[in-house]
Amino acid sequence: xxxxxxxxxxxxxxxxxxxxxxxxxxxxxxxxxxxxxxxxxxxxxxxxxxxxxxxxxxxxxxxxxxxxxxxxxxxxxxxxxxxxxxxxxxxxxxxxxxxxxxxxxxxxxxxxxxxxxxxxxxxxxxxxxxxxxxxxxxxxxxxxxxxxxxxxxxxxxxxxxxxxxxxxxxxxxxxxxxxxxxxxxxxxxxxxxxxxxxxxxxxxxxxxxxxxxxxxxxxxxxxxxxxxxxxxxxxxxxxxxxxxxxxxxxxxxxxxxxxxxxxxxxxxxxxxxxxxxxxxxxxxxxxxxxxxxxxxxxxxxxxxxxxxxxxxxxxxxxxxxxxxxxxxxxxxxxxxxxxxxxxxxxxxxxxxxxxxxxxxxxxxxxxxxxxxxxxxxxxxxxxxxxxxxxxxx
Amino acid sequence: xxxxxxxxxxxxxxxxxxxxxxxxxxxxxxxxxxxxxxxxxxxxxxxxxxxxxxxxxxxxxxxxxxxxxxxxxxxxxxxxxxxxxxxxxxxxxxxxxxxxxxxxxxxxxxxxxxxxxxxxxxxxxxxxxxxxxxxxxxxxxxxxxxxxxxxxxxxxxxxxxxxxxxxxxxxxxxxxxxxxxxxxxxxxxxxxxxxxxxxxxxxxxxxxxxxxxxxxxxxxxxxxxxxxxxxxxxxx
Numbered sequence: 001x002x003x004x005x006x007x008x009x010x011x012x013x014x015x016x017x018x019x020x021x022x023x024x025x026x027x028x029x030x031x032x033x034x035x036x037x038x039x040x041x042x043x044x045x046x047x048x049x050x051x052x053x054x055x056x057x058x059x060x061x062x063x064x065x066x067x068x069x070x071x072x073x074x075x076x077x078x079x080x081x082x083x084x085x086x087x088x089x090x091x092x093x094x095x096x097x098x099x100x101x102x103x104x105x106x107x108x109x110x111x112x113x114x115x116x117x118x119x120x121x122x123x124x125x126x127x128x129x130x131x132x133x134x135x136x137x138x139x140x141x142x143x144x145x146x147x148x149x150x151x152x153x154x155x156x157x158x159x160x161x162x163x164x165x166x167x168x169x170x171x172x173x174x175x176x177x178x179x180x181x182x183x184x185x186x187x188x189x190x191x192x193x194x195x196x197x198x199x200x201x202x203x204x205x206x207x208x209x210x211x212x213x214x215x216x217x218x219x220x221x222x223x224x225x226x227x228x229x230x231x232x233x234x235x236x237x238x239x240x241x242x243x244x245x246x247x248x249x250x251x252x253x254x255x256x257x258x259x260x261x262x263x264x265x266x267x268x269x270x271x272x273x274x275x276x277x278x279x280x281x282x283x284x285x286x287x288x289x290x291x292x293x294x295x296x297x298x299x300x301x302x303x304x305x306x307x308x309x310x311x312x313x314x315x316x317x318x319x320x321x322x323x324x325x326x327x328x329x330x331x332x333x334x335x336x337x338x339x340x341x342x343x344x345x346x347x348x349x350x351x352x353x354x355x356x357x358x359x360x361x362x363x364x365x366x367x368x369x370x371x372x373x374x375x376x377x378x379x380x381x382x383x384x385x386x387x388x389x390x391x392x393x
Numbered sequence: 394x395x396x397x398x399x400x401x402x403x404x405x406x407x408x409x410x411x412x413x414x415x416x417x418x419x420x421x422x423x424x425x426x427x428x429x430x431x432x433x434x435x436x437x438x439x440x441x442x443x444x445x446x447x448x449x450x451x452x453x454x455x456x457x458x459x460x461x462x463x464x465x466x467x468x469x470x471x472x473x474x475x476x477x478x479x480x481x482x483x484x485x486x487x488x489x490x491x492x493x494x495x496x497x498x499x500x501x502x503x504x505x506x507x508x509x510x511x512x513x514x515x516x517x518x519x520x521x522x523x524x525x526x527x528x529x530x531x532x533x534x535x536x537x538x539x540x541x542x543x544x545x546x547x548x549x550x551x552x553x554x555x556x557x558x559x560x561x562x563x564x565x566x567x568x569x570x571x572x573x574x575x576x577x578x579x580x581x582x583x584x585x586x587x588x589x590x591x592x593x594x595x596x597x598x599x600x601x602x603x604x605x606x607x608x609x610x611x612x613x614x615x616x617x618x619x620x621x622x623x624x625x626x627x628x629x
Contacts, residue, residue: 006499299496301479302453303507304486306480307475
């Protein structure tokens with residue numbers, strides 16, 4: 001017999017209540033860690049963006065394209081080192097549900113602008129040499145089992161060839177990314193190949209955007225202020241034919257999060273609300289347990305146990321149910337991150353649970369367990385033995 | 394007239410206890426003087442609110458007087474801190490309550506072992522002591538039963554075993570037969586009597602039951618916080 005056993009037995013006085021409180025704690029901290037990680041993931045991509053890369057898009061909308069002729073004009077702006085077209089392909093491999101992003105880019109310029117992409121030198125040469133070659137992220141290659149040299153048919157919702165026939169690509173290089181602003185689930189292929197597709201489609205009577213470009217990703221030379229280059233580019237196209245909206249890569253990426261409305265803030269609020277809910281639930285449960293333990297506390301004190309001990313036992317109960325449950329929930333959210341990373345690849349391709357988020361979750365779980373049990377525990381500590389035994393008699 | 398072994402165990406002098414109820418002061422004990430000898434079996438009788446239970450609570454260190462002194466075996470317990478008083482209680486006092494007050498989630502053996510957790514005894518020794526205490530009250534065969542699985546009389550016998558497990562100086566019983574039928578009450582009284590006669594314990598018992606009072610060696614009658622009558626019974 002030990003007092004720990006007494007705590008354990010007390011926990012199972014009301015097994016349903018204990019199980020529900022434990023389950024709620026697991027769920028609450030699981031949700032909290034997941035939601036905070038969602039916000040962190042969106043934020044990390046923005047923070048990791050390079051300050052010397054700027055994105056030029058149409059001032060009207062991201063869906064309004066700009067003429068290819070803008071390229072040479074942008075390159076003439078003082079401070080511009082290079083500019084690279086990015087065009088959304090909107091395709092899929094076999095199953096439309098298996099979404100991943102594909103962009104037509106000027107691959108030589110692209111890999112030069114993104115030194116955070118790690119590509120084998122031999123593969124890089126093969127990629128540049130093959131007009132139908134593509135560069136795929138390592139996770140994407142793993143997902144579909146692609147290897148270098150594989151022929152990959154991609155069906156596009158935008159560039160449709162003869163009703164459902166796919167465009168053929170050859171995997172020539174696989175990249176890894178060292179920063180979260182670039183995921184490893186994207187496919188890049190030659191801009192020239194897309195131009196050929198467009199020509200072919202036009203010959204068949206389809207209008208597929210001519211030579212237009214969605215975004216000009218532009219690299220600023222060292223020593224030049226990106227703000228000045230941004231202002232110069234937008235000023236140059238002020239008179240059209242398409243006015244531009246140029247912004248840093250970070251701001252450009254942040255707008256995708258803002259497309260979801262004020263979702264990050266909303267998510268954070270939900271996370272906070274979940275914590276408040278569990279806290280008040282714990283207060284209520286611990287309060288009920290505290291009232292039930294009044295007599296036991298009186299008995300223990302009459303037997304010679306110190307006042308603090310009765311309260312400590314209740315605190316231990318609260319910590320055992322809520323603290324352990326919450327810690328388990330936080331750890332489960334951490335363990336489930338590969339699942340969420342795959343499940344929400346479309347919105348958060350780089351979803352991850354940061355160690356500080358996990359530790360915060362664990363800390364909050366322990367705090368709620370402690371704080372929730374503290375008031376009832378103090379009440380038991382202060383209880384007058386004579387009165388409680390008289391009332392309970 | 395000695396009802397114990399002649400040596401003084403506890404001395405209460407000028408003890409006053411006032412409770413505040415509904416904005417009014419209720420003087421439950423008023424300058425009480427009482428001596429208890431070692432090996433005595435004391436019965437406290439009187440109407441409800443006369444201060445019987447308050448005497449037990451003060452003697453056992455569960456309550457503190459508003460005035461007066463309480464000396465038990467040379468220790469002035471009214472001056473002890475809360476923690477020191479708890480430690481003193483663990484060593485010197487065993488309580489038996491009318492409502493048994495066993496912990497419902499523990500077995501009989503675990504309930505009896507509970508006060509032994511405050512001693513330096515090993516786990517094996519604690520178990521041995523608890524089993525011996527249950528043997529004294531005739532319930533060793535029920536040691537793995539929980540309170541709900543025991544009758545009222547058996548619960549009270551477990552409570553007595555718990556009270557004596559640490560070999561305390563005094564056993565203080567507050568209406569120990571109040572919730573029991575006659576047969577169970579007699580069994581409990583028999584155990585209390587044997588604690589005094591065979592094990593040399595000092596027992597103070599509050600009771601409304603004249604049959605229970607007859608088991609005691611000394612009878613005290615209280616009226617409104619004042620000791621109005623003292624006498625011996627046939628047990629003396």
